[in-house]
Amino acid sequence: MPSSLLYLSRRLLVMVPLLCGIALLVFILMHLAPGDPIHIMLGGAVHVTDEVIQSIRERYGLDQPVLVQFWHWVVRLVRGDLGFSYISNQSVVDIIGARFGETLRLMLTAQVLAITLAIPMGVLAAVRHRSWADTITSGVSLFGYSMPGFWLGLVLIWVFSLTLGLVPSSGARTVGVDFATPWAVLVDQLRHMILPVTVLALNQSTFLFRLTRSSMLDVLKQDYVRTARAKGLNERVVIYRHGLRNAMLPLTTVVGLNLGYVLSGAVLVETVFAWPGIGRLTVAMALQRDYPTLMGIYMLLAVSMLVATLVTDVVYVLLDPRVKLR
Amino acid sequence: MRRLQRSRSGMVGAAIVLIVIVTAVLAPLISPYSPTRLFFGQELRPPGYPHWFGTDLMGRDILSFVIWGTRSALVVAGIAVGLAMAIGTTIGLLAGYFGGRVDMLLMRLTDVILVTPILFLIILATAIFVIRAVWLTSVIIGLFTWPYVARIVRSEVLALREELFVEAARAVGGQDLRVILRHVLPNTVPCLIVTATIYVAYAILTEASLGFLGLGDPAAVTWGAMLNVGRDVLRRAPWVATIPGLLIFLTTWGFNLLGDGIRDALDVKEYHQ
Numbered sequence: 001m002p003s004s005l006l007y008l009s010r011r012l013l014v015m016v017p018l019l020c021g022i023a024l025l026v027f028i029l030m031h032l033a034p035g036d037p038i039h040i041m042l043g044g045a046v047h048v049t050d051e052v053i054q055s056i057r058e059r060y061g062l063d064q065p066v067l068v069q070f071w072h073w074v075v076r077l078v079r080g081d082l083g084f085s086y087i088s089n090q091s092v093v094d095i096i097g098a099r100f101g102e103t104l105r106l107m108l109t110a111q112v113l114a115i116t117l118a119i120p121m122g123v124l125a126a127v128r129h130r131s132w133a134d135t136i137t138s139g140v141s142l143f144g145y146s147m148p149g150f151w152l153g154l155v156l157i158w159v160f161s162l163t164l165g166l167v168p169s170s171g172a173r174t175v176g177v178d179f180a181t182p183w184a185v186l187v188d189q190l191r192h193m194i195l196p197v198t199v200l201a202l203n204q205s206t207f208l209f210r211l212t213r214s215s216m217l218d219v220l221k222q223d224y225v226r227t228a229r230a231k232g233l234n235e236r237v238v239i240y241r242h243g244l245r246n247a248m249l250p251l252t253t254v255v256g257l258n259l260g261y262v263l264s265g266a267v268l269v270e271t272v273f274a275w276p277g278i279g280r281l282t283v284a285m286a287l288q289r290d291y292p293t294l295m296g297i298y299m300l301l302a303v304s305m306l307v308a309t310l311v312t313d314v315v316y317v318l319l320d321p322r323v324k325l326r
Numbered sequence: 327m328r329r330l331q332r333s334r335s336g337m338v339g340a341a342i343v344l345i346v347i348v349t350a351v352l353a354p355l356i357s358p359y360s361p362t363r364l365f366f367g368q369e370l371r372p373p374g375y376p377h378w379f380g381t382d383l384m385g386r387d388i389l390s391f392v393i394w395g396t397r398s399a400l401v402v403a404g405i406a407v408g409l410a411m412a413i414g415t416t417i418g419l420l421a422g423y424f425g426g427r428v429d430m431l432l433m434r435l436t437d438v439i440l441v442t443p444i445l446f447l448i449i450l451a452t453a454i455f456v457i458r459a460v461w462l463t464s465v466i467i468g469l470f471t472w473p474y475v476a477r478i479v480r481s482e483v484l485a486l487r488e489e490l491f492v493e494a495a496r497a498v499g500g501q502d503l504r505v506i507l508r509h510v511l512p513n514t515v516p517c518l519i520v521t522a523t524i525y526v527a528y529a530i531l532t533e534a535s536l537g538f539l540g541l542g543d544p545a546a547v548t549w550g551a552m553l554n555v556g557r558d559v560l561r562r563a564p565w566v567a568t569i570p571g572l573l574i575f576l577t578t579w580g581f582n583l584l585g586d587g588i589r590d591a592l593d594v595k596e597y598h599q
Contacts, residue, residue, distance in 0.1 A: 021438040026450075033454040139335065142586065146579035148531055150538050151571030154557065158564045264445035268535055272557075282446060283539050286453035294450055302442045309441070 011313070015306050022302045023077065027070050030291050037062065040289050041086045082296035087288050092296035096278065100300070102172055103270070103277035107262055109193060110200035115255070118205040122212025123244055129217060138213065144206035149265050153199045153272035160195065167194050170274035196273040203265055204258075211254055215247040222246070249320055256312025259305050329591035336587015342580025350396040359387045361394040361547045370563040380565045382555050391552055392570050398548040399530045399577060402464045406529035409468025411522055414475025415514070421476065422483025423506055433480070436473035444470055448532065449541060458543040460533070467532050471525065478521055482514045489513075516592035523585035527578040534574045549574050 037060075038053055057063045061072055076083065082092035125134040161169035168174070172192050179185045219225065220243055228242045229235075267279035274280065278297060285293045330336050349356065358376075365377075365385040373380040379388035421432040439447065451457070451466050486492055487510070495505045536542045537550015544551060549570040556567025588594075 018434070018437055018441065021434070022442065025438055029451060029454055034456065142335075142582055143579060146527065146582045147575050148534065148571060148578070150535065151553070151568070151575055154553075154560060154567050154571060158560055158568070162561050162564075260441075260443035263443040267443075267445055267449070268538070271539055282449055283541070286449050287540060289453055289456075291454065294453065298442065298446060298450060301446060305441045305443070 008310075008314075011310055015310070018306065019302070020074075023074060023299065024070075026295050026298050027073060030295060031066060033289075033291065037086060037291065040291075077299065082299065083292040085285075085290050085293045087285075087290045087293075092293050095281070095293055096296055096300055099277050099281050102275065103263075103266055103279060106193065106196055106200065106270070106275060106277060107266055110197045110204060111255075111262065113197065113201040114204035114208055117201065118208035119212050119244075119251075121205075122209045123216055123239065123247075125209070125213045126216030126220060126247075127239055134213075137209065141206040141209045144202055145210065147203070148268075149199050149203045150268040150272050152202070153195065153269055156195050156199065157272070168192050169195070172276055196269050196275055199269050199272075200262070200265055204262060207258070207261075208251070208255070211251060212247065215250050216243060219243050219247040249316065252316055252319060253312055256308050256315070259308045260301075263301060327591075330587050333587040333590055335583050336591065339580045339583025339585070339587055342576060343584050346396055346577050346580065347400065349393055350400050353394050353397055357390040357393040359390045361386065361391040363387065363390075370559065370566070372563070373565055373569075379569050380563065382552065382563075382566045383559055384555075388552065388566065388569055391547060392549060392573050394547045395549045395552065395570065395573070396577075398460050398546060399533070399574075402460060402467070402533040402548075403526040403529050405461055405464035406467040406471065406533070407522055407525045409465060410472040410475050410525060410529075411518065412472075413468075414472035415479050415511075415518065417472070418476040418479025419483055419506055419511065419514075422480040423487060423502070423510060425484075425487075429480075432476070436476050439470060439473045440477070445532065445535065448536070449539070452536060452541050458541075458546075460543055460546050460548060463533055463536060463542060464529070467529050471528070475521055475525070478517065479514055482517050483510055486510050486513050516588075517594050520585055520589045520592065520594050523581055523588060527581035527585070530581070531574065531578050 038056055041056065042048055042053075054063075061069055064072075073083075080093065082096070084090065085092055085095060088095070121137055125137045128134050157169045160166045168191055172189065173185075174188050174192075177188075179188060220239075225238060225242050228238045233242075263279070266277065267282055269275070270277045270279035271283055278301075282294065282297055285297070330340070358378075363386065365381060365387065367385070368377070368381050369383055369385040371377050371381040373388075377387050377389065379392065381387055382391070417432050417436070421429040447470050448466055451470070452463060455462075457463055457466060492505065492509050495509045500509075533542070533548065534550035534553065537546075537548050538553040538557065540554050542548060542550050542554070544554070552570040553567050553574075556563070556565075556570070559566055
C-alpha cells in the first residue's frame with residue numbers, strides 16, 4: 001500500500017477512539033442531567049397516567065440499564081441515526097440537516113472574506129515591521145479581536161437596519177414574498193447575508209491577521225530569506241515566494257483547527273441575526289432542554305472538526321515537502 | 327515591569343484593568359443607586375440626568391447596574407481562569423515532563439474536549455444541568471477551557487525538559503516532584519501569566535455571551551443579563567444593549583492589551599505549535 005494511503009487509514013483509525021470518547025462524554029453528560037426526560041417530552045401536560053409514562057419510557061428504551069442504553073445509542077449512531085427530538089418528535093438528522101447548510105453558507109463566505117482581507121494586511125504589517133502601518137493595523141486588529149461579535153452585530157443592526165434601513169436585520173431570506181426571477185432571490189439572500197458575514201469575517205480576520213503577521217515576522221528572520229535577498233532577488237519575489245509560502249504553513253494549521261472557534265462565533269451571530277442555522281438551533285434546544293437534538297448537533301460538530309483536522313494535516317503535507325507522512 | 331512600562335498599549339491595557347478592578351471594589355460607594363432598584367414610571371429612559379446611562383425595561387438604572395456588573399465579571403474571571411489554570415498547568419506539567427504513555431493518555435483526554443467547539447460544550451452543560459448561578463457558570467467555563475492551558479504548558483515544558491539545568495537537577499538525584507516544582511514550574515511562570523491574562527478576557531466574554539443568549543441567571547447583576555434585556559428593545563432603546571456591550575468590549579480589550587504587553591515584556595512566544 002502506498003505510504004499516503006497507509007497514513008490516511010491510520011489517521012482514520014485514531015479517530016475511532018476519539019469519537020468513542022466524545023460519544024461517552026456526551027452520553028454521561030446527558031445521564032447526569034437532573035430530572036426525568038419524560039417530563040420534558042410531556043411538556044406541561046398534567047393529567048398523564050403512569051401507564052402512558054411507562055409506555056413512553058419503553059418506547060424510547062429509557063427503562064433499560066444505562067449501559068444497554070449507551071450501547072443502543074452507539075449502534076444507532078454508527079448507522080447515522082441520531083434519534084428523535086423530545087420536543088417536536090422529528091428525526092434529529094432531519095432537523096440538523098435542514099440547518100447545517102445555512103451555517104456552512106455563512107461560515108464559508110465569512111472565512112473566504114477574512115482570509116483575503118487578513119493575509120495581505122498581515123504581510124504588509126510584517127514587512128513594514130514597527131512602521132506606522134504596522135502599528136495602526138496591529139492596534140486595530142487587537143481592538144477588533146476583543147470586540148464581542150454579538151455586540152458588533154447589535155450595533156450594525158441598530159445603525160444599518162433599524163436607523164438607515166439599508167439591509168434586513170434578520171433571517172436568511174424574505175419570507176412570504178414571491179420573487180419573479182432567480183436573480184431576485186439571489187439578491188435577497190445576499191442582502192440578508194451582508195451583516196452576519198461582516199461580523200463573522202471581521203472577527204476572524206483580526207485573528208488571522210495577528211497570526212500572519214507573527215508567522216511572517218518569524219520567517220523573514222530566517223537564513224533562506226537573507227540568502228534570497230543576497231542573491232539579488234526582487235523584494236517582491238523574496239516576500240511572496242520565499243516568505244509568505246513558508247509563513248502559510250502554520251496558518252494552514254490554524255485555519256483548519258479554528259473551525260471550532262468559528263462555529264462558536266456562529267452561535268452568537270446566528271442568534272443576533274435570527275439566522276436559521278445550527279447555532280441558533282443549539283440555543284433554542286438548550287433553552288428547551290431537548291437532549292437528543294443537542295447530542296446530535298454536538299456529535300456532528302465533533303465529526304466535522306475531526307475531519308477538518310485530518311484535511312488540514314493532509315494539506316500541510318502537500319504544502320511542505322519536508323513533512324513526511326508517518 | 328520596566329519593560330512593560332515602555333509598551334504604550336500595554337500601559338493602556340493596565341490602566342483599563344486597574345479601572346475595572348477599582349470600580350468593582352468601590353461599587354457600593356460610586357454606584358448612584360442600588361442595581362436592582364426599580365424606578366417605576368421611568369422605564370426605558372434615554373441617557374441623561376439623573377440616569378446617566380439611561381434605564382432598562384424594568385426601570386433599573388443602567389449605570390448602577392454596569393458598575394455592580396464589574397464585580398460579577400471579576401468573580402467569573404477569578405473562578406473560571408483559576409480553575410482552568412490549576413487543572414491545565416497540572417496536566418500540562420505531568421504530560422510534558424513524563425512524556426511517553428502519561429503524555430499520550432493526558433493529551434487524548436484534552437483532545438476529546440479540544441476537538442469540539444467549546445461554546446457548544448458549555449451551552450450543552452449549562453442547559454443539561456440547568457445552571458444559572460454566575461459562580462456555577464464560571465466553574466463550567468473553567469472545566470472546559472483547561473485543555474488549552476494544558477497544551478500551552480505542555481509545549482513549554484517539553485522545551486524546558488531538554489534544558490541543562492533540568493537535566494542537572496535530575497542527574498544529582500532530584501526527585502521528579504521536586505524537579506517539577508522547583509525547576510520546571512517556576513520557568514513556566516511568564517508563559518502562565520500571559521495565558522491567564524488573555525483567558526480573563528475570554529472568560530468574561532464567554533459568560534457575557536451566555537447571559538446574552540438567555541442561558542445566564544436573569545436575576546443576576548451581570549453585563550450579559552443586561553445585554554439580554556436590551557436585545558429585545560434594540561429599536562426603542564438601543565442604549566440598554568449597547569452600553570453594557572461596550573463595557574464588555576473595553577474590558578476584554580484591556581485584558582488583551584495587557585496580556586500582549588506582558589508577552590512582549592517577558593518575551594514569551596506568541597503561538598505554540
